[in-house]
Amino acid sequence: MSGVDVSGVDVSNPPSIEAIRCEALAFTYPDGTAALRGIDLAIPVGGRVAIVGQNGSGKSTLVRQLNGLLRPTSGTVSILGRPVGRRHVAELARDVGLAFQNPDRQIFAGRVSTEVAFGPRNVGLDGAALDEAVTRALGLVGLADAGRTNPYDLGFSKRKLLALASVLAMGTPIVVLDEPTTGQDAGGIARIESIVEALAAEGRTVVTISHDMRFVAESFDRVVVMREGRIVADGTPAEVFAEAGWPALRSTNLEPPVAARVGASLGLGATPTEGALVEALRSASA
Amino acid sequence: MTEEAAGLHLRGVSYRYAGTDRRVLQDVDLDVPAGRVLGVVGRNDAGKSTLCLVAAALAPGVIGGRLEGQVSIDGVDSRSFLPHEAAQRVGILFQNPETQLSGTAATVFEEVAFGPRNLGLPLADLVERVEEALDQLGIVDLAPRDPQRLSGGQAQLVALASVLALRPGILVLDEPTSQLDPAGTRLVGDALARLAASGRAAVLVAEHKTDLLERLADDVVVMDAGRVVISAPARDALADGRLLELGVTPPARVSISRAAAAAGVETRLAGAAWT
Amino acid sequence: MAAVAFAVRQWTGPVSMLVVVAVIAVSAGIARRTVPFALATIPLVASILLVNTFLFPGAHDVLLRLGPFSATGTGLAAALQATLRVVAFALSVAVFSLTTSTDDLLSDLERRGVGRRAIYVIGSAIGMIPRMIERAGEIADSQRARGLDTEGSAWRRVRGVVPLAGPMISGALSEVEERTLALEARAFGAAARRTVIRSHPDAQGERALRWAVFVGTVALIGLALSGLLVLP
Numbered sequence: 001m002s003g004v005d006v007s008g009v010d011v012s013n014p015p016s017i018e019a020i021r022c023e024a025l026a027f028t029y030p031d032g033t034a035a036l037r038g039i040d041l042a043i044p045v046g047g048r049v050a051i052v053g054q055n056g057s058g059k060s061t062l063v064r065q066l067n068g069l070l071r072p073t074s075g076t077v078s079i080l081g082r083p084v085g086r087r088h089v090a091e092l093a094r095d096v097g098l099a100f101q102n103p104d105r106q107i108f109a110g111r112v113s114t115e116v117a118f119g120p121r122n123v124g125l126d127g128a129a130l131d132e133a134v135t136r137a138l139g140l141v142g143l144a145d146a147g148r149t150n151p152y153d154l155g156f157s158k159r160k161l162l163a164l165a166s167v168l169a170m171g172t173p174i175v176v177l178d179e180p181t182t183g184q185d186a187g188g189i190a191r192i193e194s195i196v197e198a199l200a201a202e203g204r205t206v207v208t209i210s211h212d213m214r215f216v217a218e219s220f221d222r223v224v225v226m227r228e229g230r231i232v233a234d235g236t237p238a239e240v241f242a243e244a245g246w247p248a249l250r251s252t253n254l255e256p257p258v259a260a261r262v263g264a265s266l267g268l269g270a271t272p273t274e275g276a277l278v279e280a281l282r283s284a285s286a
Numbered sequence: 287m288t289e290e291a292a293g294l295h296l297r298g299v300s301y302r303y304a305g306t307d308r309r310v311l312q313d314v315d316l317d318v319p320a321g322r323v324l325g326v327v328g329r330n331d332a333g334k335s336t337l338c339l340v341a342a343a344l345a346p347g348v349i350g351g352r353l354e355g356q357v358s359i360d361g362v363d364s365r366s367f368l369p370h371e372a373a374q375r376v377g378i379l380f381q382n383p384e385t386q387l388s389g390t391a392a393t394v395f396e397e398v399a400f401g402p403r404n405l406g407l408p409l410a411d412l413v414e415r416v417e418e419a420l421d422q423l424g425i426v427d428l429a430p431r432d433p434q435r436l437s438g439g440q441a442q443l444v445a446l447a448s449v450l451a452l453r454p455g456i457l458v459l460d461e462p463t464s465q466l467d468p469a470g471t472r473l474v475g476d477a478l479a480r481l482a483a484s485g486r487a488a489v490l491v492a493e494h495k496t497d498l499l500e501r502l503a504d505d506v507v508v509m510d511a512g513r514v515v516i517s518a519p520a521r522d523a524l525a526d527g528r529l530l531e532l533g534v535t536p537p538a539r540v541s542i543s544r545a546a547a548a549a550g551v552e553t554r555l556a557g558a559a560w561t
Numbered sequence: 562m563a564a565v566a567f568a569v570r571q572w573t574g575p576v577s578m579l580v581v582v583a584v585i586a587v588s589a590g591i592a593r594r595t596v597p598f599a600l601a602t603i604p605l606v607a608s609i610l611l612v613n614t615f616l617f618p619g620a621h622d623v624l625l626r627l628g629p630f631s632a633t634g635t636g637l638a639a640a641l642q643a644t645l646r647v648v649a650f651a652l653s654v655a656v657f658s659l660t661t662s663t664d665d666l667l668s669d670l671e672r673r674g675v676g677r678r679a680i681y682v683i684g685s686a687i688g689m690i691p692r693m694i695e696r697a698g699e700i701a702d703s704q705r706a707r708g709l710d711t712e713g714s715a716w717r718r719v720r721g722v723v724p725l726a727g728p729m730i731s732g733a734l735s736e737v738e739e740r741t742l743a744l745e746a747r748a749f750g751a752a753a754r755r756t757v758i759r760s761h762p763d764a765q766g767e768r769a770l771r772w773a774v775f776v777g778t779v780a781l782i783g784l785a786l787s788g789l790l791v792l793p
Binding site: 054055155156157158182183184185186187188189211214253254255257258259262274275277278279281282 | 549
């Protein structure tokens with residue numbers, strides 16, 4: 001069930017196309033702040049990557065390079081094999097959907113369905129295809145019967161899901177989520193986790209910025225740790241959250257998930273998720 | 287005022303927002319005695335924020351609406367207070383640091399002085415209160431800083447200090463860390479733990495982060511659709527099996543123990559392993 | 562000062578005021594920062610110079626001819642006087658805004674009786690400006706990330722008004738309730754006079770000088786307008 005749109009890809013490249021590739025990417029803001037100091041990152045199509053790090057480590061800056069909101073000061077960014085170059089943000093938005101953290105900096109329509117239709121309409125969908133995209137997206141976020149509701153009659157956490165739906169409806173092969181779980185209750189977090197799975201099952205590439213290490217360990221297969229504009233760790237959750245990886249995490253003010261800490265203190269090896277910890281406990285007591 | 291009357295007590299409290307008919311709170315009974323911390327958990331529309339507004343006498347006092355039952359603040363019905371009188375008995379901290387800062391103060395000191403200034407307190411009194419509030423939260427060194435240039439966690443502490451400067455005996459916190467990153471959560475969590483340990487105020491804290499509540503709360507109530515469905519000492523309430531279906535993520539300790547037990551592994555882990 | 566520069570005719574008014582303002586600027590150490598204000602007057606000054614020099618009615622002391630236009634000495638003199646007035650005005654505004662801290666000004670106004678609500682509205686509006694700019698940027702980013710075209714043709718950009726302005730407005734409105742609650746929770750509604758915490762030293766000498774300047778200005782303007790004061 002692959003829905004990846006590869007029509008824009010340079011066919012002279014070998015078949016293993018990367019969704020995202022950054023080479024020696026550096027970026028300095030006009031006021032002189034060096035936010036990215038040489039990032040080398042390659043994310044395969046279908047990857048599920050979490051970018052973590054304290055505020056100011058460069059996560060948001062990096063993610064804005066992926067859809068052209070910011071352009072590299074030096075180095076390159078390629079999306080689906082094509083360099084970003086001078087392509088307009090509106091064009092890159094067909095490949096990279098970026099869902100921001102604060103839904104209230106985005107919602108402007110009087111009805112949920114109109115809001116969700118905005119993105120897909122901008123990238124060229126209309127008529128039946130548009131309606132279908134909107135319906136699917138609302139279903140995915142659990143707002144299927146809220147189509148005619150005014151967004152501000154929904155609580156903050158549902159508005160966040162609405163903002164997410166409006167990006168999902170665009171059907172982009174790459175989806176970037178900025179802090180999707182802040183402000184969500186248990187149900188909301190479960191919903192986000194199932195959305196990540198559904199996207200991955202469709203073959204879409206999912207990138208997230210998050211400071212919820214439990215969410216990261218449970219839903220993603222790769223963790224990229226950033227500090228002061230550089231990548232200081234890059235690997236699977238088991239690798240990054242293993243005891244050897246803690247100094248890198250702590251250097252950017254992060255703590256590994258509880259499961260990892262418990263596993264380490266019991267000498268059980270790498271146990272980034274609760275499932276892994278329980279497994280390790282079972283084999284240890286067997 | 288008797289010992290029992292001190293603190294915050296709700297009896298049969300129901301509340302409807304102005305212009306609506308739905309009871310967002312239904313028949314709530316709740317006690318937060320002086321010196322105790324009560325955690326409030328529940329899914330997002332369970333009524334936690336409304337409970338906080340009612341407890342702080344902002345509802346119906348400032349936003350109107352219809353209140354049934356009794357909200358007693360140190361033995362006095364909350365409806366008999368004007369908002370500025372209530373502010374000196376119950377302090378409230380909201381989630382968003384940005385909207386709580388006045389935006390008119392050049393320094394943190396001026397920001398924290400906002401409340402006492404409004405009361406027209408003599409300068410010496412005012413300075414004493416500001417210094418005390420900053421000291422209680424360990425942010426004396428932030429005094430000369432620009433409030434608009436602080437991290438989220440720091441801004442929340444400044445907002446909290448400006449509330450503490452009014453010397454309320456009761457403190458209501460509506461998801462104080464939900465907009466903060468882990469560093470900010472740690473900063474605010476530590477400050478709250480110290481505050482709670484000093485034992486004087488009655489504290490009501492609504493939170494999603496049950497790990498934080500494990501540390502801070504003496505008792506916990508779980509809300510669902512405006513009602514209190516579980517009310518117990520923190521340790522018991524947070525280990526209750528119904529939490530997930532009520533929209534609450536149990537503390538990591540609890541869910542790991544439970545999963546391990548289900549896998550047939552006995553867990554008798556010392557407390558230190560969980561930190 | 563600006564008033565005097567305009568009211569007192571001929572050269573004395575503008576020149577003397579310019580000198581006064583320049584002296585104040587230099588002694589306050591802000592001379593360099595007044596330059597942008599002076600530069601801002603260039604478009605106006607250029608047109609004043611051109612119009613007056615070449616088209617001054619009834620002047621015959623021609624200095625030079627450019628086709629059908631003649632530059633006259635009288636015209637030039639008038640032009641320069643007008644220029645000095647404009648520059649003096651701009652610099653007085655500069656000196657005022659560069660030496661006055663908004664916070665101190667508002668605090669002083671409140672001390673003299675302006676209500677706390679008015680002070681809050683003005684103070685927070687000013688403080689809100691950088692935040693609003695930042696917010697507008699975030700909104701633009703969100704909408705562009707959803708395909709809103711802000712780099713294309715003008716027509717396409719016009720369609721962006723609602724998605725760009727809408728969240729600004731609804732965001733500001735939805736904040737109103739939260740801010741009101743936060744203010745009330747800090748006893749903003751209390752009836753007392755707010756404690757003054759900024760010092761406003763008002764030396765006797767400064768007070769006397771302020772009054773003298775005020776009286777002197779009124780007198781000068783009165784005399785100049787009534788034609789009793791004759792100066793070059």
